[in-house]
Amino acid sequence: MNAAAQAIDTRTQILDIAEQLARQRGFGGFSYRDISQPLGIKNAAIHYHFPTKADLGVALLTRYGEILSSLTSEFMKHGGCALDQLEGFIAFYGDKICSNQGTCLIATLASEFATVPAAMQEAGKTLAMDIRTWMTKVLDVGREQGEFNFDGDPGDKALLILTSMQGASQLARMAGPATMDAAVRQIRADLGIGSELVRKWDRTGAIA
Amino acid sequence: MNAAAQAIDTRTQILDIAEQLARQRGFGGFSYRDISQPLGIKNAAIHYHFPTKADLGVALLTRYGEILSSLTSEFMKHGGCALDQLEGFIAFYGDKICSNQGTCLIATLASEFATVPAAMQEAGKTLAMDIRTWMTKVLDVGREQGEFNFDGDPGDKALLILTSMQGASQLARMAGPATMDAAVRQIRADLGIGSELVRKWDRTGAIA
DNA sequence: GTCTATAACGTGATAGAC
DNA sequence: GTCTATCACGTTATAGAC
Numbered sequence: 001m002n003a004a005a006q007a008i009d010t011r012t013q014i015l016d017i018a019e020q021l022a023r024q025r026g027f028g029g030f031s032y033r034d035i036s037q038p039l040g041i042k043n044a045a046i047h048y049h050f051p052t053k054a055d056l057g058v059a060l061l062t063r064y065g066e067i068l069s070s071l072t073s074e075f076m077k078h079g080g081c082a083l084d085q086l087e088g089f090i091a092f093y094g095d096k097i098c099s100n101q102g103t104c105l106i107a108t109l110a111s112e113f114a115t116v117p118a119a120m121q122e123a124g125k126t127l128a129m130d131i132r133t134w135m136t137k138v139l140d141v142g143r144e145q146g147e148f149n150f151d152g153d154p155g156d157k158a159l160l161i162l163t164s165m166q167g168a169s170q171l172a173r174m175a176g177p178a179t180m181d182a183a184v185r186q187i188r189a190d191l192g193i194g195s196e197l198v199r200k201w202d203r204t205g206a207i208a
Numbered sequence: 209m210n211a212a213a214q215a216i217d218t219r220t221q222i223l224d225i226a227e228q229l230a231r232q233r234g235f236g237g238f239s240y241r242d243i244s245q246p247l248g249i250k251n252a253a254i255h256y257h258f259p260t261k262a263d264l265g266v267a268l269l270t271r272y273g274e275i276l277s278s279l280t281s282e283f284m285k286h287g288g289c290a291l292d293q294l295e296g297f298i299a300f301y302g303d304k305i306c307s308n309q310g311t312c313l314i315a316t317l318a319s320e321f322a323t324v325p326a327a328m329q330e331a332g333k334t335l336a337m338d339i340r341t342w343m344t345k346v347l348d349v350g351r352e353q354g355e356f357n358f359d360g361d362p363g364d365k366a367l368l369i370l371t372s373m374q375g376a377s378q379l380a381r382m383a384g385p386a387t388m389d390a391a392v393r394q395i396r397a398d399l400g401i402g403s404e405l406v407r408k409w410d411r412t413g414a415i416a
Numbered sequence: 417g418t419c420t421a422t423a424a425c426g427t428g429a430t431a432g433a434c
Numbered sequence: 435g436t437c438t439a440t441c442a443c444g445t446t447a448t449a450g451a452c
Binding site for chain 3: 250253256
């Protein structure tokens with residue numbers, strides 16, 4: 001454990017705590033003190049790693065983008081099972097994010113967009129576009145492969161799914177975790193997953 | 209224009225500005241100064257009408273609840289055309305709220321829930337429950353009356369529609385107003401409105 | 417009802433010692 | 435890399451004059 005390793009570790013710990021706080025309380029809902037105190041360091045130490053709060057926010061979004069990218073890049077390049085992609089995303093939301101009243105960082109950013117530094121706005125826009133592009137491909141390919149059944153444009157459908165997950169994760173804070181379950185149940189229903197229609201469609205390979 | 213009338217008027221003006229600010233920037237995203245300045249009064253004058261910011265927030269939600277109630281109570285009591293109710297809600301969101309990057313107050317509250325006074329949390333919970341109850345009835349009755357076509361539980365479907373509108377109105381800040389259009393398009397598609405299937409269904413009076 | 421004046425506090429941020 | 439010390443600022447809120 002030399003000095004350099006310790007430095008990196010502190011930086012990561014700061015990001016970890018900041019991300020949890022941002023998800024639960026929003027970017028404007030926590031202060032440097034909320035990070036420094038549990039880490040047992042002083043505010044000035046955080047400013048060393050992230051000179052301004054905007055720097056911290058951008059770093060948060062950048063790291064989040066890399067995680068998302070690692071989960072989606074394989075499918076974006078070579079395709080695969082679309083249902084697995086969708087269910088992976090749902091699990092990502094349900095298990096990691098929605099537990100303990102958090103939301104996706106993109107959802108957090110979207111709800112605070114007007115009050116956030118410009119650098120974060122830019123970083124967020126790219127992220128939101130990327131995830132919608134990915135979900136669109138999942139739905140498009142999935143419908144073609146007979147895994148999903150829905151009407152309308154895959155881009156529209158992607159947006160509907162993403163926004164409802166986003167909204168449900170926020171509403172779950174008010175109405176409890178069953179909110180997420182209900183939203184996911186209906187998302188599946190509206191994709192024909194598990195329904196009579198789609199089972200039939202799976203067997204025949206085309207819409208009856 | 210006597211003293212009493214002027215008093216009421218100021219109070220309303222405060223609420224109007226506060227509501228607009230809350231929708232665009234969130235409840236924690238504006239200060240008393242943002243209200244007093246455009247009104248040409250001082251902060252202390254606002255404290256006279258609303259002693260604490262929590263009082264202002266609860267008043268905002270109470271008034272919002274009354275407006276919503278006036279739009280939904282007739283249908284809740286005597287039923288009616290479900291499609292009109294849905295389209296009215298969509299217009300409410302699209303025209304009044306989403307324009308100029310605002311959101312529904314319930315969406316605002318949900319996204320800030322953890323950082324908001326307890327009194328506002330309580331007021332918001334009731335509001336969110338009421339609107340979901342209404343939307344559930346709209347969907348249930350509408351499906352029964354042959355206006356909508358969808359699988360699954362009306363309560364789940366209501367949640368999906370409400371949360372996607374909520375999420376889309378937030379995402380529209382990042383991705384532009386076309387975001388709302390796309391979400392609404394898919395909501396209609398997933399209800400069978402305007403689709404081949406439902407036109408057929410309308411003609412025959414039963415699902416083919 | 418609205419004003420002036422002020423209090424009490426938390427915040428992001430910086431300078432310089434170690 | 436982390437510390438102490440400090441700054442400048444905006445915020446909600448209150449007291450008391452008019």
